[in-house]
Amino acid sequence: MTVAARFEADITPTGTDYDTVRRVIERLSRDYREQPTLETIAADLGRSPSEVQKTFTRWAGLSPKAFLQAVTLDNAKHLLGTEGLPLLDASLELGYSGPGRLHDLFVTHEAMSPGVWKARGEGLTIAYGYHPSPFGTALMMATDRGLAGIAFCDGDEEESAFEDMARRWPKAAYVRDDAKTAPYASRVFDPGRWRADEPLRVVMIGSDFQIRVWEALLDIPMGRAKTYSGIAGEIGSPKAARAVGAAVGRNPLSFVVPCHRAIGASGALTGYHWGLTRKRAMLGWETGRLGAG
DNA sequence: AGCAACAAATATC
DNA sequence: GATATTTGTTGCT
Secondary structure, X not given: OOHHHHHHHOOOOOOOHHHHHHHHHHHHHHHHHHOOOHHHHHHHHOOOHHHHHHHHHHHHOOOHHHHHHHHHHHHOHHHHHOOOOEOXXXXXXXXXXXXXXOOOOOEEEEEOOHHHHHOOOOOXXXXXXXXXXXXXXXXXXXXXXXXXXXXXXXXXXXXXXHHHHHOOXXXXXXXXXXXXXXXXXXXXXXXXXXXXXXXXXXXXXXXXXXXXHHHHHHOOOOOEOEEHHHHHHHOOOOOOHHHHHHHHHOOOEEOOEOHHHEEOOOOOOOOOOOOHHHHHHHHHHHHHHHHHO
C-alpha cells in the first residue's frame, strides 16, 4: 500500500491508524517496565493481537516490540555518552550506508526579516488547510515564499490548533486553501519524496535566537536526537539550555524542523507542544523508516 | 513573570 | 549502591 493510499484510509477522525497506534504507544510508554505482551495490549484495546500487530507495523515499519525498544531508550542513560545519541544503532548504520541515504527532507529555508516578525505578520497572507498525516490531522500553513507552519490535532481540535498557530502571527491574513497546502502535506509526510533536487521551501518567522535554534535542529539527522544543552553549546550560548527549550517549543514547523529530536540530558523526552505521545510516535516512526530504507 | 533545562544535593528504596 | 525528588541557577521572551 502506498503512503498516499494509506492517508486516504486514515481520513476518518476516529478509529484511524494513528488513533490505534497512539494508544499502543501510550500504553507501552507508561508500562514499559512491565514489558506488556502484545496480547495484553490488544485485549485492553478490545482488538485481536494480530490486528494490533498489523496496524502498528504497517504504520511504523517496525513491530510494537521493536518500537518499545526504540522509545524506552529514553531511560537508557548510557547511550548519551556520545554526541548525537543514536536511537537504534543497527538502523542508523542502514540509514547512512545505503546509496539513497535517508537524510531529512532537504530543506531550503530563509528567515523572514526581523521586521516581519516584529510586525507580527502584518501584510502577510497565509494559506492554510487540513490534511491527514501519520501523526493525526496536520494543519499546514504556507505563504507564497514557502511553508511557514505545521500543527497537529486529533478529531475535533482543528479550531484550537488553528488558533494556536494564528496567535504566532496575529496580524497576518489567513485564507483557507486546501489545494494550495495539499502538495506540501504529501511531500512532507512521504519520505520517498524527500529529494535534494526538489528541496522543500520553508520560511522561518521568529526572533534571531529562535531561528538559530531551529537551524540547529535541522542539522540533526533522522533517527537521532540531541540534548537541549548540546544545542545551546552549538549555537554559542552554552548556558542557555532552558532558553533553547523555550525556543524549540515555539517552533512553528513541527516535524519539518525536527523539534521532536531534542531531548533532555538524561535521555528523558521532556515535553512536546503537540503531546508527548506524538513525540514518541515521530521518533519511533523515524526509526522504522530508517530500518526500511 | 514564565518556561519542552541542568547539575548538584538530598531523600528513599 | 542505585534511583527519586528537591533546590538553586540559568538565558531569553
